[in-house]
Amino acid sequence: MNYNILIGGSAGQGIVTLSQLLSKILKRKGYHIFLNKDYMSRIRGGHNFIQIRFGTEQIFSHSPFIDLIIALDKNTVEIHKEKLNENGKIICDESIDVSSDNLFKLPLKEIAKEVGNSKVFGTAAIGAVLKLFSIPLKDINKIFDEFFDSDLSNKNYQALIRGYELINNHFEYVEPQDKNHIMINGNQAVALGALAAGVSFYSAYPMTPSTGIMTYLAHKEEEAGIVVEQAEDEIAAINMAIGASFAGVRAMTGTSGGGFSLMTESLGLAGITETPLVVIDVQRPGPATGLPTRTEQSDLSFVLTASHGEIPRMVISLRSPADAFYQTARALNIAEKYQVLVILLSDQYLADYVQTIEPFDFKKITIERGIADASSVKENEDYKRYKLTETGVSPRLIPGQIENKTVLADSDEHNECGHITESAEVRTNMMEKRMKKQELLKEEIQEPEYLGAESPDILLVGWGSTYGPIKEAVERLNSENIKVGALIFGDVWPLPKESLEKYAKKVKTIVNIEQNYTGQLAKLIRQETGIKCDKSILKYDGRQINFYEIYSKIKSEVL
Amino acid sequence: MTTDINLFNSMDENAWCPGCGNFGILNALKEALSELDLKPHEVLITSGIGQAAKLPHYINVNGFNGLHGRAVPPAVGAKIANKNLKVIVNTGDGDSYGEGGNHIIHNIRRNIDITHFVHDNQIYGLTKGQGSPTTAKGQKTTLQLEGVKVDPFNPISFAISLGCSFVARAFSGDKEHLVYVMKEAIKHKGYALVDILQPCVSFNKVNTYRWYKERVYKLDKNYDCTNKEEAFKKAFEWGDEGIPIGIIYKEKKSTYIDRTPQLNSKPPLINREWKPVYAEKFMEDFI
Missing domain, CATH: 3.40.50.920 (Rossmann fold)
Known part of the structure; x- marks a missing residue:
């Protein structure tokens, strides 16, 4: 059993805050949640909406059928009313000049004025919503104390109660299952996976819809002791990550299609220098600027061969927030174990939808760095970064690891020591060495x-x-x-x-x-x-x- | 204490033209590292693509010879990963001021503690003689047959205006002075840009050894390199009126690492101790 609530308005009206508060209340009550966003690439105006599905079983996707619309403007009513279920309802402020069947026009703004803060009218709407679904107010004040500072918490709570009193029960009450879920979106799950798996450096340039990964990591920067760097462009972002990985830390970068296009030459750099690297492409519709805030899966063919020349790589697409967490950690291990490029594919839908899921099991995450120990190079010989081995994987040392041993990496074709070569024989050997790793990766693949x-x-x-x-x-x-x-x-x-x-x-x-x-x-x-x-x-x-x-x-x- | 200079010798065969200005820079760099008592494993040199960018092959230190125009970002990433590494960028004028120009702007802003030696021969050598960002206006090249139409880039005034914390110019034909400037640049805390004039014996028939030798002059001992106004004046001195070499501008400023608590007061990032379960507490954000 589940219901679908749509909150709509123009950009800047506060639908994000409203949806966060409502979904948090429903989640804490013990319901499963699935929240997805449909937003325009603008800061003010236009039409944006967020849908919150909630129910007693886990929810895996969004629904086109709506039980309740919270309309912050007239547009929302007109665009979405046709999708209302038979028993569906719309609530909006009485000042909105609109008429429709099943419409409750409520004095939300009036309540806000009386409570003493015009911004709390949305919270009055939430009060009305809870009443329509017969959800008791118990313990909600605690959520308000987390969400707002004390004066605002109090005013919002008053507005909630006033909204609750405005209206009668309407929908059949469903008993929530009080389970210990987490409520997370795809970008946050990628970031948490990266944190768990020991990423120490993340460099990126802000690009919708990938920015959320960087934002979450930046919030944890000091607590986790990592560095998140906003690069001057995506080319710098990937090259910084490659430099950091070469120097010995777990590094990662992320972007969307446009930024990924800028990174393509450097994908080859990671490939030929055999520097472990994980890059996430959170896809949006292209080509060029395309539809910046919307979703598409059109980069698959592109990422399979992106970069001139031929390099081994692994491409993993993410299917859900849970998958995003575990696969990000797995990608980081594979990149280091084989010294290869691993590309993760997400998209705006997954990046932004919020789902309640089982808490992550951090004990399942392992960190396998694949860095060789000092014994891999003899005292009296030079270290060969690209030593030919049976598997194609060479012992990887990091600069400064061993006294008087130096590490040399090169984007030119190179010999075992990393020096430039044009020898046909060495070229053939090195191509085969690198491409052998593509075969090795087949041992890692997971069936659909x-x-x-x-x-x-x-x-x-x-x-x-x-x-x-x-x-x-x-x-x-x-x-x-x-x-x-x-x-x-x-x-x-x-x-x-x-x-x-x-x-x-x-x-x-x-x-x-x-x-x-x-x-x-x-x-x-x-x-x-x-x-x-x-x-x-x-x-x-x-x-x-x-x-x-x-x-x-x-x-x-x-x- | 100095390090045995022979430790910096590389066995790799050198592909520079006989008489190339790069040799002077390479030799000076070995001397500077030796005199600063740095060991090969403590230094990382990054480069892009071009003749100058082959330098990491000809010196025994850690090296990352990356993509054209992208010598600086890997240096930044490596420095953040391991703040104990001495990170030096050695690459050409095309690589530094043309194809990767954006990176200089933003790393001057970061004031990250790396040293950037630009081998400035005012021409594209490896691609056989086209104009570079520093080629003089009007100079005829293999591509600009009627002469270069655009104004040359002035790296010195550019860097000073952005607040670069160390700006210097040197000449590959004056090794002793070059070693001195290199040592100061490497010791400097922050982003140090050194524009090193060097002849290209194959493709730049204007800016020859002799051309430079007749024009460069060392900054006076009384010159105050902390005076921005004076530095700007020096930045615009060029050509027949004389080319000043030495430390043109220097400013004390906090570095990227000073400004980043996770790096500043902690061991290098490569030694960060971490276990997956340490991240478990972050799940509280999602309850």
């Missing part, structure tokens, strides 16, 4: 997660953040006895093939579901396995596909 019917007729394939919507669509289809299953890829390069080949043999139809125009996963699957997807569900309007769109398209176009 399978969801749905045991022996499906239809197989859906997706990757990254469409995990939630696909999961919910599959459950709905399965509940109607439609035999659908889905493989949701996390690791995309090297592409894991086993589960895919197994299911592909059994099913009648394969459908790829992606947030891009060209079906980039389908192309990759065909390239690597020869398996062709029969149908595609593709969306590239900048808005995340929801479970109902998938459900409906499967029924109307696939069945």
